[in-house]
Amino acid sequence: DAKTTQPPSMDCAEGRAANLPCNHSTISGNEYVYWYRQIHSQGPQYIIHGLKNNETNEMASLIITEDRKSSTLILPHATLRDTAVYYCIVRVRDSNYQLIWGAGTKLIIKP
Amino acid sequence: NAGVTQTPKFRILKIGQSMTLQCAQDMNHNYMYWYRQDPGMGLKLIYYSVGAGITDKGEVPNGYNVSRSTTEDFPLRLELAAPSQTSVYFCASEKGTMNTEAFFGQGTRLTVV
Numbered sequence: 001d002a003k004t005t006q007p008p009s010m011d012c013a014e015g016r017a018a019n020l021p022c023n024h025s026t027i028s029g030n031e032y033v034y035w036y037r038q039i040h041s042q043g044p045q046y047i048i049h050g051l052k053n054n055e056t057n058e059m060a061s062l063i064i065t066e067d068r069k070s071s072t073l074i075l076p077h078a079t080l081r082d083t084a085v086y087y088c089i090v091r092v093r094d095s096n097y098q099l100i101w102g103a104g105t106k107l108i109i110k111p
Numbered sequence: 112n113a114g115v116t117q118t119p120k121f122r123i124l125k126i127g128q129s130m131t132l133q134c135a136q137d138m139n140h141n142y143m144y145w146y147r148q149d150p151g152m153g154l155k156l157i158y159y160s161v162g163a164g165i166t167d168k169g170e171v172p173n174g175y176n177v178s179r180s181t182t183e184d185f186p187l188r189l190e191l192a193a194p195s196q197t198s199v200y201f202c203a204s205e206k207g208t209m210n211t212e213a214f215f216g217q218g219t220r221l222t223v224v
Contacts (some may be wrong), residue, residue, distance in 0.1 A: 032209060043215030044154070045202055051210075071202075087153060097208035098169065101146075101153030 003090040009106040012069065018075040020105055024089030025069040032091045034099065035065060035073045037084040044087065047073065078109045113137050117202050117216035124192040124223045132187040132219050134202030142205045143185040143210065144169075144213070149197040154201060160185055192223045 003025040012018040024033060034049040048055055048062045050071070055062045061074040075082055087104040091097050118133045136143065141162045146154040146169075156169030160179040174196060176188040185204075189196060199220050205213040 029208075034163050034212075041199065041218070043203075044213075045215070046212035049210070049212070082211075091209060096167075098144075098156055098159065099154075099213065101155070103151070103153050 003092060003100060004088045004102055006086075006088050006102060006105045008103065009108070011108050012075075012078050012111055013060060014080060014111050015077055018078040018107060018109070019045045020073040020075075020086050020088070020107060023068065023070045023087070024090045028092050028093060029068075033071050034089045034091060035060070035062065036089065038087070038104070039081075039084040044056050047090070059097070065106050069081065073103075078107075080109050080111065083107060083109045114204060115202055115204055115216040117200075117219050119219060120217065121220050122222070124189075124221065126192060127194050129190050130192070130221075131189070132200055132202075132221075134185045134187065134216060135183050136185075136202075136204040136214070137183065138204060138206075138214065139204050140204035140206050140214075141182070142213075143179065144203040145175070145185070145187045146201045146203065147196075148173065148201060148218075149198050152183060156180070157187065157200075161176060182209065189221075194223050197221060198224045 035047040036044040038044045050062045064071045085104040115136045117159040145157040146161045148154050155171045159167045199218045201218050202216045204215045205211045
């Protein structure tokens with residue numbers, strides 16, 4: 001079973017920041033938080049990952065709480081092309097570090 | 112640099128037929144994976160490989176077989192296709208398991224009738 005909890009769907013206005021929450025209250029100290037997205041049934045696309053510190057790349061920012069029990073993916077200026085299903089995944093050590101996928105959050109960017 | 116290439120993109124099989132889904136990567140990645148995705152669900156791991164000659168079962172391996180004779184290729188074999196195997200299949204590869212990113216192919220949409 002997935003070790004994360006995400007809202008099933010969210011809306012965001014185009015040009016605004018999209019903030020996608022994820023709860024992972026049972027995360028262990030050496031387990032990473034990963035974010036992928038899947039646009040219209042294409043192959044999933046890697047976005048970002050982190051362990052303890054906040055991370056930023058050209059696509060997004062990842063904010064991890066100090067206790068590591070939750071995180072937020074931020075798309076700073078959402079566009080219509082960011083409409084996708086976003087998956088928050090904890091890389092689980094006791095499953096040989098496999099990615100365990102939940103149902104994700106369907107993010108809809110509205111014009 | 113093609114990344115991860117899957118063939119075919121679409122296939123219709125009759126119950127009891129067999130087929131091989133092809134997956135190739137040109138990034139010299141050690142780790143390769145096969146997932147299936149049913150409508151509205153996340154991905155489920157079928158099989159994975161940590162290097163040539165080494166494969167292991169994932170969450171849903173029944174009805175499938177894999178081999179890994181080279182670093183580049185990781186074919187998935189379906190024997191005696193069943194309607195329950197109707198799904199979209201994704202192949203992925205990555206360099207390692209922690210602190211690395213997986214690259215995915217565009218998927219094979221399989222229908223068993």
